[in-house]
Structures are given as C-alpha cells and as structure tokens.
Amino acid sequence: xxxxxxxxxxxxxxxxxxxxxxxxxxxxxxxxxxxxxxxxxxxxxxxxxxxxxxxxxxxxxxxxxxxxxxxxxxxxxxxxxxxxxxxxxxxxxxxxxxxxxxxxxxxxxxxxxxxxxxxxxxxxxxxxxxxxxxxxxxxxxxxxxxxxxxxxxxxxxxxxxxxxxxxxxxxxxxxxxxx
Numbered sequence: 001x002x003x004x005x006x007x008x009x010x011x012x013x014x015x016x017x018x019x020x021x022x023x024x025x026x027x028x029x030x031x032x033x034x035x036x037x038x039x040x041x042x043x044x045x046x047x048x049x050x051x052x053x054x055x056x057x058x059x060x061x062x063x064x065x066x067x068x069x070x071x072x073x074x075x076x077x078x079x080x081x082x083x084x085x086x087x088x089x090x091x092x093x094x095x096x097x098x099x100x101x102x103x104x105x106x107x108x109x110x111x112x113x114x115x116x117x118x119x120x121x122x123x124x125x126x127x128x129x130x131x132x133x134x135x136x137x138x139x140x141x142x143x144x145x146x147x148x149x150x151x152x153x154x155x156x157x158x159x160x161x162x163x164x165x166x167x168x169x170x171x172x173x174x175x176x177x178x179x
Contacts, residue, residue, distance in 0.1 A: 030159035059096035
C-alpha cells in the first residue's frame, strides 16, 4: 500500500505547491487592477488632489515604479540604473505635488509600470531561489531580513495598499469605479 501511494504521487499531474507561483499571480493581478484603475483617468486629472487625498494617480504610479526599480536592483538587474534617485524623489516620505510637470506623462508612467512588472516577473521566476534567501540591505533589516521578504512585500502588499488608495482617489474625484 505504501509503495502505491508513492507511485500515485509521482505520477500525479499536479505540481507541488510553490509559493513563488502564488506571489507572481498576486503580482500579476495587482498590476492589472492598477492599470485598469488608471487607464480611464484623463491626463489632465492625474495630479488632482480631491478633498484631503494627496496620493494622486501620477504620484502613485511614480512611487510604484520607483519600488519596482528597487526590486530589480536587489536582483542585480541593470535595467534601472537610477533606482536610488527615483526612490529619493518618489519613495517613502516623498510628498505628492499637484504640478503635472513633476511627473512623466500618464502614458510614460503606465509604460514604465508595465515594463518593470514584466521584467520583475521574469527575473523573480528565474532568480528567486538564488536571491530571495540573501540578506536584505541594512535599511530594510528591521522589517525584512532577506531579499525575498522585501521583494514579496513590494510585489503583493505594497501594490494592494496603493490599489486601495487609488480606488479611494477615484471615488473622491467622482470617477465611477471599475466593475
């Protein structure tokens, strides 16, 4: 009986559970939801700050792009040579401004968002086993001990957090929610 169970398991068409696949699926879904949440916003409203909401769509995309650059840098990808400068300008603690000139155009922000998403997905799929166990940079140590922690947080929770803010912005701006 014991041997039969082992043979059945080996012959199964089901692959064993791999958390990285789940992380990449969540990352893909969040990317799609954020793109959909921005696509119908007119360029002229991308830096609007209705009511007390300051994180407008232009800043949100610039912020997410900056952190995507960080993930790529942590994985030794050279595609974002100015990742530190982007983080300084749009990272944690940065202040969104209503001036459209402070941001790339909506088309440029969305293109960068998609390009970096695709690159992260491919590189994480390829390098996670090697890179994720490595210690994270010292500035992340209090919250994330390894690169995998930093990357996973930024690929899932961070995107979801800003998707929620984007949806709040849409309601405050009077833009119908996406179905």
